[in-house]
Amino acid sequence: MKKNANEIFMLQYRIKRYQAMGNGTMCQALNGKLQKLLAKQSITM
Incomplete structure (x- = not known):
């Protein structure tokens, strides 16, 4: 779960x-x- 959250934040940052x-x-x-x-x-939630 924590890994997915980090990946989501990283993708959002890269998109910006x-x-x-x-x-x-x-x-x-x-x-x-x-x-x-x-x-x-x-x-999955």
């Missing part, structure tokens, strides 16, 4: 950084990973 740089492609890829992780986490 790529948004600031204007890299939309990478941002979308990371958002996809984040959504999959969040969906998996909500199922």
Whole structure:
């Protein structure tokens, strides 16, 4: 559980950084990973 939370926070941080740089492609890829992780986490709870 703790590992997933760290991974979620790290993905959110990276998404914000790529948004600031204007890299939309990478941002979308990371958002996809984040959504999959969040969906998996909500199922296990």
